[in-house]
């Protein structure tokens with residue numbers, strides 16, 4: 001690669017140290033294994049997985065941007081379009097539905113005034129539907145970043161949205 | 167008291183810390199293994215234990231280990247499958263979050279037995295907070311000399327790496343997992359070659375589920391024969407069951423294999439019965455991929471005997487009247503559940519998760535989702551039920567990986583046992599699409 005220009009996205013020094021630590025986990029020449037972890041690191045910092053960010057991660061690992069893009073788009077966790085401050089990833093799978101997941105989801109959509117895939121006008125919330133989050137006994141469930149919110153009810157959803165809106 | 171092999175200490179406060187885990191006898195199995203046993207003798211104990219893979223396929227773990235190729239000068243790898251994404255399954259999540267050191271201890275023993283010096287735990291990316299818990303526990307174990315160079319002065323070196331996934335059910339399939347771990351899209355590989363010969367980085371590799379690996383500390387401490395003495399027949403030991411749906415007490419339960427399904431559902435010790443005022447309609451016993459059974463077949467075999475929670479008993483009767491233990495994702499439906507809606511929901515899942523490499527799976531899952539959607543929403547055609555059966559048949563056995571079968575079985579079994587309910591949706595669309603409407607025709611509720 002010949003890109004000499006300074007990338008528009010750059011990891012913080014702490015994250016750059018973490019990048020080195022991650023790459024060292026794999027055998028010589030297998031640094032591509034670091035791709036998924038680095039994309040998570042990118043999204044944690046930037047809020048989404050931007051084209052510039054993917055190019056930057058590619059440079060760090062010595063792989064083409066298209067390779068990064070191909071991988072990032074295979075997985076559901078990388079937001080390859082801009083998203084709101086809080087991305088709510090709501091489980092839509094069978095077991096959660098048995099626990100009333102669909103009704104609670106209808107309430108959540110009404111409360112936020114948006115549909116699946118949309119972002120609120122104030123940029124606070126993006127709503128996504130995801131598949132089973134491995135918490136089926138505690139359904140309905142959604143996730144915001146690392147945190148799981150479980151045993152959801154309409155009331156609980158209102159509380160959580162109030163908390164996150166602060 | 168029922169034997170607890172995996173969860174005996176899970177509720178001890180602070181068990182996620184090294185000190186508390188150690189006080190409960192933790193890491194003594196590692197000491198025993200690396201100081202007094204050879205890798206071969208560990209494999210032998212695991213074989214004697216008869217423990218079968220807990221990720222879903224039920225392949226004997228000791229046998230898998232003995233197939234690992236051992237060419238000179240080439241590294242071997244152990245990869246722990248913690249991708250847990252099969253709908254209805256949440257036991258590995260529970261185990262890792264509450265007792266991370268148990269998995270780590272199991273990884274050290276298993277890696278030593280296989281001669282691996284770097285081992286990976288591939289955790290679904292959504293469980294980032296569990297990854298943090300595991301990494302903390304690994305750092306503790308390393309600080310105490312149980313990981314890293316020259317473990318306990320034995321000359322054996324091991325590094326443990328936790329790898330996050332990116333969100334993809336298919337990466338639970340072992341070869342897709344290896345692709346993903348190499349930083350690629352999670353497309354399953356053609357087999358052969360099998361991972362035991364060419365796995366991670368084209369080196370010999372064993373992939374085992376979290377729960378499988380977590381049995382090894384107990385097996386080393388108590389012996390393979392003691393493990394095999396628990397359970398029933400070839401279903402040795404205990405199994406973690408993830409119980410969800412319309413029961414009084416959803417959660418993860420460790421049972422000795424061989425408990426009657428009826429007891430598991432109704433006893434206070436486990437699910438505590440169907441929620442008050444409702445009746446038992448159907449069961450998915452082993453995760454979304456296994457055939458669904460109506461209540462009577464879930465509880466009783468064709469010969470009138472009680473069906474048991476074991477590999478053999480759950481599959482008794484084949485797909486006509488039986489199912490599979492699978493991953494132990496136990497989903498209970500009462501009479502308010504619409505089988506058509508649930509089948510559509512599952513088929514949407516498989517369509518969404520198909521990697522798209524083989525056309526029967528890519529196209530077939532899409533077809534099934536579409537046809538089920540139109541039946542559920544009141545636009546079904548008379549020939550749709552037969553069409554679904556036909557599509558399911560065309561997928562089954564014709565794909566690179568078992569996701570195709572996993573997508574076909576729920577549909578085929580739902581139609582086999584609940585055909586009237588599908589027919590009702592097609593014949594009475596107005597009635598069937600009323601809010602909360604559920605088929606109340608002829609069926610056996612318990």
Ligand SMILES: Cc1cc2nc3c(=O)[nH]c(=O)nc-3n(C[C@H](O)[C@H](O)[C@H](O)COP(=O)(O)O)c2cc1C
Pocket residue numbers: 218219220221222223224225227247248249250251252335336337338339340341373374375376378379567568569572
């Ligand atoms: C589509 C698909 C998804 C799977 N998901 C998982 C999973 O999440 N966890 C798991 O341990 N095994 C899963 N498996 C099974 C693995 O391919 C493999 O058999 C297993 O990890 C081996 O470990 P075990 O023998 O200890 O069960 C899946 C298989 C398929 C076909």
Ligand code: SF4
Pocket residue numbers: 336353354519520521522523524525527528565566567568569570
């Ligand atoms: S069966 Fe489906 S998921 Fe498996 S390799 Fe083929 S297309 Fe991919």
Ligand code: FES
Pocket residue numbers: 091092093094095096097131132133134135136139141253254255
């Ligand atoms: S179905 Fe929602 S977490 Fe499993």
